[in-house]
Amino acid sequence: MTSIAPLVHSWTFEAIGTVWRIDAASPLDDGVRDQITDAIVAFDLEWSRFRAESLVSRLRTEGGEVPAPVDAVAMLDAYDALDTATAGAVNPLVGDALARRGYDADYSLVDRGVVSAPRNWRDLLVWSPETLSLAEPALIDVGALGKGRLADIVLELVPAGPAVVDAGGDITVRAATQRIALEHPYDASRAIGVWSVTDAALCASAVNRRAWGDGLHHVLDARTGQPVRRYAATWAAASDAMTADAVATALFFDGGPRLAAEWGAEWVRMGTDGSVEWSPRCEAELFS
Template identity: 85%
Template sequence: MIQVAPLVHSWAFEAIGTVWRIDAASPLDDGVRDVITDAIGAFDLAWSRFRADSLVSRLGEEGGEAPAPADAVAMLDAYEALDTATAGAVNPLVGESLARRGYDADYSFVDSGAVAAPVDWRRVVTWSTDTLSLAHPAVLDVGALGKGRLADLVLALVPAGPAVVDAGGDIAVRGVTQRIALEHPYDASLAIGVWSVTDAALCASAVNRRAWGDGLHHVLDARTGEPVRRYAATWAVARDAMTADAVATALFFDGGPQLAADWGVEWVRMRTDGSVEWSPHSEAELFS
């Protein structure tokens, strides 16, 4: 257990469609809050497919080349690993598939049928530290790991010392131990266990979040455009939130556990029948 001063300074706010909370030992003055707000706004302006003025929306309409956002290499390199590990089930061009099922920029939640994401997305999307290019119009969606990446960026902007950033359930922890409940995907008043996290991040994903219509939700198999059916919720603990977020997504598919092992990530996942699986060295305290 790390002994620290209490996290007496808290700030809760809404951004990118979710509720954030930052707890810190040092004051979060107006200057710090402005810097964090600006960083979240810049990330959203680059990567949100829900904003007509974003970079990915423009590329989605026109294709072409643009200056690369600072996160492009880290996130799209990770997508390559996700694509390989899941045999194409996780794909950054799944945006059109999500929009067709109703998770579109207008939040219409009207299902227009399944469509698979382009399997040759690496030929469509190219990136470097300087440029981000789409060979033709296509809808980028970085939801598999983007919120985790942003949680890491925000934590880096919190003044030095113990701090916790909770980005709607994607939680990055620095200099303190946090006991985090693993929310039951079918009953938010219950937990299937708790996980003590120190100087690491825990990210979760569940099919009850952003769900609509007849069994539709935001976790699609990019190969088919259909929602996943075998797993209801996943949790992953990693050195940083982007890695944990990426693995939490991969765990809905067969290749997820191997990717987690390759990256040194521990995990828990619940099947839709209620049974629970976990990694060999998981330190989560699971309830019977």
């Protein structure tokens, strides 16, 4: 990514299985870095299905009711809208389906068969500002928007002024402009376009990331437990990264464009046949 703002101080580190980079106009002191590290660890301990000690892992084993994480209402309300927009294709209880296909806590990448997510998930999963409960054990997965939410949290901890948080391709920009390449899903050395983002977030999702076996990847249709086949990559720009991340996930399904319009997001998506679609007001510069 190329900065058009005086973001001369960078910090790169690894967390939650990806590489992060924070660019800022002034150095991030040890206190700020500690706050950011602590926030990422806390989020992971609540929402990671890859950690045995996490809140969602305990709920999978025991079910029941626990104090709600601070992000529960924002994220699960968004999942409610995602489920409605995609006719059930995006579902926060898709975790067991992903694990069965091989994207499990051990990263076994061994397909143990197809299982769909429970369609009555709203009857099983109940949330409020105070509590989060599961009527029976199930595995919550917030992969459709969790990394975007965490990128927003991290940006809030960066001192005021121009800054960019890049959470492994989920990018949120404050008081600056970034020109961001849209990576070709089948050739990382190429881009299908460039998108200039100012005071907003741009999130991407692609089937070539976290892919394994015979055509398996991390974007499943929760209704069937099967990986999506029609679209190869999506990009969405919105006022915050959680919204952009959620829309990027929804765009793998027919209801994605409608949800993007309702939420004020712009988008680009590329089909597995190489075709490219974009929203009416999209400002990305797309190449032939």
